[in-house]
Amino acid sequence: MNENFSALYNAILEGDVAVTKASVQVALDAGLEPGSILADGMIAAMKEVGRLFEEGDYFVPEMLIAARAMQAGLLLLKPHLLSSDVKSAGRVAIGTVKGDLHDIGKNLVALMLEGAGFEILDLGVDVAPEKFIESIKTGGANIVAFSALLTTTMPNMKTTIEAIQAAGLRDKVKIIIGGAPVTQAYADQIGADGFSSDASRAVSLVQTLMGAVA
Numbered sequence: 142m143n144e145n146f147s148a149l150y151n152a153i154l155e156g157d158v159a160v161t162k163a164s165v166q167v168a169l170d171a172g173l174e175p176g177s178i179l180a181d182g183m184i185a186a187m188k189e190v191g192r193l194f195e196e197g198d199y200f201v202p203e204m205l206i207a208a209r210a211m212q213a214g215l216l217l218l219k220p221h222l223l224s225s226d227v228k229s230a231g232r233v234a235i236g237t238v239k240g241d242l243h244d245i246g247k248n249l250v251a252l253m254l255e256g257a258g259f260e261i262l263d264l265g266v267d268v269a270p271e272k273f274i275e276s277i278k279t280g281g282a283n284i285v286a287f288s289a290l291l292t293t294t295m296p297n298m299k300t301t302i303e304a305i306q307a308a309g310l311r312d313k314v315k316i317i318i319g320g321a322p323v324t325q326a327y328a329d330q331i332g333a334d335g336f337s338s339d340a341s342r343a344v345s346l347v348q349t350l351m352g353a354v355a
């Protein structure tokens with residue numbers, strides 16, 4: 142763990158919203174780089190939460206309160222991650238697939254894309270294929286992005302691509318996928334156009350693909 146962020150890291154591990162917010166503010170005031178506060182302090186803590194859950198030291202309530210602290214810290218960090226003078230570079234519909242309620246990673250990808258000038262249609266969590274289809278038909282999405290954090294919900298990425306195909310819309314959009322269990326091999330297997338393992342790489346991926354759809 143990065144020593145600069147030990148208070149922030151521990152606050153998220155303990156799910157302490159007040160200390161998380163205070164620690165983000167202290168780090169910002171100290172001039173630490175927002176991207177580093179996010180990656181080395183906050184995402185590092187969520188990884189540890191996952192490890193503790195796997196080990197049987199944490200249970201769902203602990204994960205939940207850690208996630209709450211993470212979201213509160215993100216809200217404070219958000220304006221510092223966004224640059225203001227960018228105009229729309231395309232429209233991205235993003236959602237966590239059906240059956241899956243994890244949204245922190247999805248929100249981060251949305252935030253980074255927004256910061257890079259993309260318009261975001263955030264479809265939320267537990268998103269049925271029909272809702273993704275609507276985002277293309279009436280929402281005008283150029284790119285559709287699926288997030289999944291569970292091995293049991295990953296197959297819903299495939300189902301959603303098939304539904305988009307069946308609706309005759311597959312060649313209207315580029316589809317990208319991501320989330321902790323997702324891999325490039327899986328993206329290739331289900332016919333997605335792209336995969337990225339983190340939010341900042343998602344930005345360059347979407348920029349490349351927008352070049353391809355424009």
Ligand code: B12
Nearest residue numbers: 191241242243244245246286288291292319320321339340
């Ligand atoms: C917080 C958390 C929860 C919270 C979620 C709160 C919320 N609002 O999101 C709660 C408590 C609700 C929860 C519930 C459950 N969880 Co949970 N959870 C986590 C935990 C600890 C952290 C996830 C997280 O936010 N990570 C931080 C973010 C920033 O990372 P990320 O999501 O991976 O996103 C990054 C990349 O993947 C990528 N990315 C993400 N999405 C996308 C999309 C695109 C398009 C792209 C390009 C990139 C991209 O960019 C992001 C930023 O860099 C993980 C552990 C882990 N290591 O992932 C377990 C974990 C995902 N959960 C797990 C489990 C088992 C569950 C439950 C089934 C537990 C239960 N028995 O009820 C339920 C399922 C509920 C449901 N139906 O969804 C398991 C999944 C195991 C598996 N392989 O399937 C994990 C891995 C824990 C573990 N180690 O066992 N969970």
